[in-house]
Amino acid sequence: MDQEIEESIQVKAVTKDEILLAALKLFTSKGYFKTSLTDIAELLGLQNTSTIYHHFKDKQMMATEIYINIFDSLSISIDEIRRKNQRSSEQLKSITELLFRLTDEAPDVIRFLFVLKLDEFLPDEKPALETAAFVKVFKIIQSGIRNGEIRDIDPQLINAYFFGVITHTLCSVLTGVLSKKADAYLNQSWSAAWQTIAKR
């Protein structure tokens, strides 16, 4: 009972997820190596880094957990998209919509995915392209090639063309050189990206 009262009075404790969110925010704005654990602690209103070490073994493990969270959730979203859509073009369109929506609603996630150089600070994790999420994208492309929706060239080239257009557009939005919300560019960017890989 005493404890309950104490809890209701004292400032809410910092949770693991809050730490991860603060870390994501700083990693994507300042970069992994330029954000110190002290920076993260400060952003959370903590006096020092001890609370962080209470939750995570070390700095790299924080980055690893962020990495896993983001790629897992992306993989799940892609599963849903594949279940709900038949054609490769529909699946890729839905993935494009997802990425543009995330750019407006959770820009840090897209920065983590497409702006950061993950292999620089996560040398022990799979490169993004070997991740479950991207392997599924790759399967969508291969299936699109087989059924004649997509041009029959090296799937990695297809990947480079399509996601080159998409990610470059999103990065331009994130850096502000494109001034509107990502959503404003969704349809024309999709058309441009699809055009590079569609069987004419």
Place this chain on the structure above:
Amino acid sequence: MDQEIEESIQVKAVTKDEILLAALKLFTSKGYFKTSLTDIAELLGLQNTSTIYHHFKDKQMMATEIYINIFDSLSISIDEIRRKNQRSSEQLKSITELLFRLTDEAPDVIRFLFVLKLDEFLPDEKPALETAAFVKVFKIIQSGIRNGEIRDIDPQLINAYFFGVITHTLCSVLTGVLSKKADAYLNQSWSAAWQTIAKR
């Protein structure tokens, strides 16, 4: 005379350019923050970092000089290209050829340009897009829009589409997910990139 003999016997001294080349190599392979001055000294066969400080004020100035060298030389190349070619399409094609050639012949330069996050370790320099070289590219695009070669949409979108395809392809070559030399993909990538921005 004594000195001449001494010079001819002793191991060749390390020049400023050699230091910059070693730094470029390590920055582009390990990343700026993960390469220490000791790493660079070692690669040059030096026992310590003093020789480096003899040539450069600090680590950032090394990066700055690399940055200036690369962007200046790129700017000069683009000047030449604009002089020799009339149409925007020809100019962009030549720039594309230049970038693909550099990917095979000087991959570290392309890594520096398109893979590294320059603003992370060069916060005081202009972002790449405001650089003389890229401003000229931008002018080529604007002129192409005016004379009807290129679709009349936001030039920054044109930029994202065209260079999205080009740089994503080059990065795929540099990481090895595309297994041939960049040159092998030049023509089809140019077509795909141009197709996204050409007035049909």
Place this chain on the structure above:
DNA sequence: GTCTATATTTTGATAGAC
């Protein structure tokens, strides 16, 4: 979970001899 205090290590950087 949060604090104080402290240990450890690395790296950037300087001084001065040769």
Place this chain on the structure above:
DNA sequence: GTCTATCAAAATATAGAC
């Protein structure tokens, strides 16, 4: 230009009290 020696600062990480 290169070496030895050394410093100072910063950041990661740990121990232990509350």
